Amino acid sequence: MDVPLHFAVKTRLVDLLERLGEGAALPPERTLAAEFGVSRWTMRQAIRELVADGRLRARQGQGTFVATPKLIQPLALVSYTEALRAQGHEPAREVVAFEEVDADAELADGLGVAVGAPVHRLERVLFADGQPIGLEITYLAVERFPTLRAVLRPTGSLYRCLTDELGVRFGEGEEVVETVIASPREAELLQATQSMPMFLLHRRSRDVDGRPIEVVRSLYRGDRVAFRATLRP
Structure with missing residues (x-):
């Protein structure tokens, strides 16, 4: 069964978050999309899901950061x-x-x-x-x-x-x-x-x-x- 692209990207992002550590800033969406070889839309979707999951936290005007554990x-x-x-x-x-x-x-x-x-x-x-x-x-x-x-x-x-x-x-x-x-x-x-x-x-x-x-x-x-x-x- 084919895995949706944004889900595969999400899995790779989780690995990145573990390396970055709590409170670290996530690199810009454009940079990550280029690094992962996907569109910005796909990267945006994966990031949104991780925010909803509580793994990332978006701060207005500041960026997106690795969240603390629930x-x-x-x-x-x-x-x-x-x-x-x-x-x-x-x-x-x-x-x-x-x-x-x-x-x-x-x-x-x-x-x-x-x-x-x-x-x-x-x-x-x-x-x-x-x-x-x-x-x-x-x-x-x-x-x-x-x-x-x-x-x-x-x-x-x-x-x-x-x-x-x-x-x-x-x-x-x-x-x-x-x-x-x-x-x-x-x-x-x-x-x-x-x-x-x-x-x-x-x-x-x-x-x-x-x-x-x-x-x-x-x-x-x-x-x-x-x-x-x-x-x-």
Whole structure:
């Protein structure tokens, strides 16, 4: 079976990136096309795919650079803060909104409350080493966590607050992962383009007694984050 030309070029470019190393500037498109003996269109296509894969990063007006390795986010009930620090990165958060909303039918089902019941809606941009990598919206029942707003630090870990301040013991959760295109607002918050691939995660978690804790919608930049799950028979 014939391999598309741009895919063969992409494979050769990956070898070049490994030789150049993290943060190195990629030679100009014209130079690479001449060196590889292909058209600039073919080279441009291969470079675009490597940007989408997270292997290259384009900086407006500066050029294209070898990207740092993707962050690994475990698919587990663990703190975002602890997961990043375990990999040697510095996590941070920025609160976009912290408000009360009325539960619709889907939220009511996920949180075990009546339709129309008040629900905390916490929206935050997630950062790693100063760069935005995710946008997370968490919903929690006000009836169960009436003091959440008072005890949660804006830049603190929500999971640590729930466990240390509010006595929650996480039991189990379920998570669904899909790929989506970000809305204009989401792309702006994540300093990304709308064409960039994104991972969308839907999570529901329960405590050790089976009571609902949270419903979460998380959007992650596909060029910066990968996911890992431990599978057992």
